[in-house]
Structure formats: C-alpha cells, structure tokens
Amino acid sequence: MESRDDLWMLAGLPLRSRLIVGTARYPSVSVMLDALEASGTELTTVALRRVSPGSSQENLYDLLTARGFRILPNTAGCYTAKDAVLTAHLAREALGTPLIKLEVIADDETLLPDIVQLLDATRSLVREGFTVLPYTNDDPVTAKRLEDLGAAAVMPLAAPIGSGLGIRNPHNLTLIRSRVRIPVIVDAGVGTASDVAIAFELGCDAVLLNSAIARAQEPVRMARAIRHAAVAGRQAFLAGRMPQRLLADPTSPMAGRIDPNAAPIS
Amino acid sequence: MNGRSDPSRGELRAAWVVLNGERRPAPATGLLTDLLATVGVTSDTPAVAIALNGRVVPRAGWAASRVAQGDVIDVLRPIQGGT
Numbered sequence: 421m422e423s424r425d426d427l428w429m430l431a432g433l434p435l436r437s438r439l440i441v442g443t444a445r446y447p448s449v450s451v452m453l454d455a456l457e458a459s460g461t462e463l464t465t466v467a468l469r470r471v472s473p474g475s476s477q478e479n480l481y482d483l484l485t486a487r488g489f490r491i492l493p494n495t496a497g498c499y500t501a502k503d504a505v506l507t508a509h510l511a512r513e514a515l516g517t518p519l520i521k522l523e524v525i526a527d528d529e530t531l532l533p534d535i536v537q538l539l540d541a542t543r544s545l546v547r548e549g550f551t552v553l554p555y556t557n558d559d560p561v562t563a564k565r566l567e568d569l570g571a572a573a574v575m576p577l578a579a580p581i582g583s584g585l586g587i588r589n590p591h592n593l594t595l596i597r598s599r600v601r602i603p604v605i606v607d608a609g610v611g612t613a614s615d616v617a618i619a620f621e622l623g624c625d626a627v628l629l630n631s632a633i634a635r636a637q638e639p640v641r642m643a644r645a646i647r648h649a650a651v652a653g654r655q656a657f658l659a660g661r662m663p664q665r666l667l668a669d670p671t672s673p674m675a676g677r678i679d680p681n682a683a684p685i686s
Numbered sequence: 687m688n689g690r691s692d693p694s695r696g697e698l699r700a701a702w703v704v705l706n707g708e709r710r711p712a713p714a715t716g717l718l719t720d721l722l723a724t725v726g727v728t729s730d731t732p733a734v735a736i737a738l739n740g741r742v743v744p745r746a747g748w749a750a751s752r753v754a755q756g757d758v759i760d761v762l763r764p765i766q767g768g769t
Contacts, residue, residue: 442767442768442769443766443767443768444766444767444768445766445768446766465767465768466764466765466766466767467764467765467766467767468763468764468767469763469765470706470707470760470761470762471761471762471763472706472725480763480764480765480766481732481733481763482733491764494767494768494769496767496769506737506740506742510735510742511764513735513736513742513744513745514735514763514764515733521769523769555769581768581769607769608769628769630768634768
C-alpha cells in the first residue's frame, strides 16, 4: 500500500511505513502482534525495565524481531537528563542500537516534556554517538534548538501522551516543518485515523502512536484504518491541496442552463 | 554481649546485595555472573543490560565484574512501551 518511491529516511535508515507504533496497552500480546502487522509499521517502541524471570515480558524482544520489526527503545519514565542518559546507555547495551526515543518528562499528570532537561540530555547523547529522537513540545523554537544540537528528528506532541485529543495546534506543526530540515515525527496524542491523516496533510514525515490503536475497541481494525489514513494523508500532501476560499465557487458552469420559465413563443 | 549481631561488624553477617530492588545474599564467589545466574541470565541471554551501582556494565565485562556487600545491581530488559 505504501508506495515504493516514497521511502523516508530516519538517520540513514530507509523506511517505507511512515508509522512508528508502540507496543503497550494492547489487550494481549497476540493482539499487539496482529495490530502491529496490520499497521504496516517497520519500527516499534519499547521501554526498558527490571523484569522478573518467567514474566510474560521476558521474550518481547524475540517476538518482535522474529516478525521483522525494528526496535526503537524509549526513555519513558525519566524525569531528569541524568536518568534519561543512563537509560539510553542501557538500551544501547541491551538492544545494540544507537537509536533512542528521548523522553524527559516534567510531571506524571501531564507527561509534558521538561525542555531544559531534554536539551541537556540531547546534547550529551549526541556527543556520545546516539541517534537521538527527542519527544518535545509543539514549539518551533525548541525544535530548531534540538536540530542545532544534532537530533536526528524532532518528535513534537499532537496532544498529551495517551490523551487521544488529536492535533491541538496544527499551525505549530506546520511552522516546525518549515523551520527544521530533519524529519518531523508527530508523537503522542493522536486518537483516531483522521488525526493521522491531518498530520501527514500538514507535511509531517511520520507519526508515532500507541494508544489510538491499542485502546480502540478493535485494535487490529483501527491499525488497518490508521495505515490507510497515513497513506491518504501523505498522498494528499504530495498532491497539493486546492486553495481555500471563504465563499462558494460553482463547479458547474452557470452558462447554458435551461430557462425554467420557458413558454411557447407566439 | 547480648548475642545480637553488631551492625558495625559487617564481617560477621552474611553479605547482601540489592538485585532489581530486592535484597539478596551476595554470591559466595563474589562474581557478577553467579548473581545473574540466579535470575536466569547468562552471557548468551539476548536483550539484557546490567547496571552496577547506576553504571552500565557492558556484556564483555560481566565475567570480570565482582559484586560486594551493598552493591546495587539492576537487570533490565525491553518491555512493552509506547510514547
């Protein structure tokens, strides 16, 4: 479905699917795997935690890699740059990837990014050779700062994590897209397929989502819908939308209409 | 003497470490790998990272690492996560 000539590059990694999908909160592991497959994603996010032996989480890595998904570890749950940097190092050690989705959150009620800590952690991790994908506010100034620090992409939120509120400030996403050269990946807050289509119509390069699929009544069907929405939105962006106007503009010609008052001519 | 152990004389007490947040007896050999074996982790286990007192121990360094009284060891793996 995704077109072969519309590959995008994430830090040198060519990807056909423009969706990055999280692995949390599905009703079961088998629904998760089916939903990931239905979404068409090639890249899935994981967190890093203490796991007790015999836990169902123990073989997540094997399950994902056996199906051909690449893994993007995150630093979810980190409140300081120090936490996030340590977690990134552990993720690189465990998974052998330089990719890190960098999250440094300010509080657990909003899960909004702590920008001061985020910039600090980005600077350290770039210096240490990581491919840093920072989760950030929908703020064009911060996005530019992150690019200047060497981030491989910026991941502005659409709305708070897990809220499903959709794209609250499309104008800011457009501004971010116009001001950085690195990929813009909308991260967090999308609730349904149309939100994904809008993100792509705005010119964003990819969308990362989790709850919109995992918490749908039918996650696999929603994953499929979102895959279609991503393709539709991206194609609409490439096609270039018509200009908007405030008043109607008839699409059928006015000339050549029948005269409804026609009467015999004497 | 009242027969209770004296906390200032640690050598009389069994050494312990903290593994994933829980206090455990330290391995008699003092080897990190022996401690990891108790949770089923060997050098062949995929997708595991070890932190010793908040610092990453690269896999290549596990065999040579020792753990001592009071050390904090974390064994981390990828789990289901999103944004």
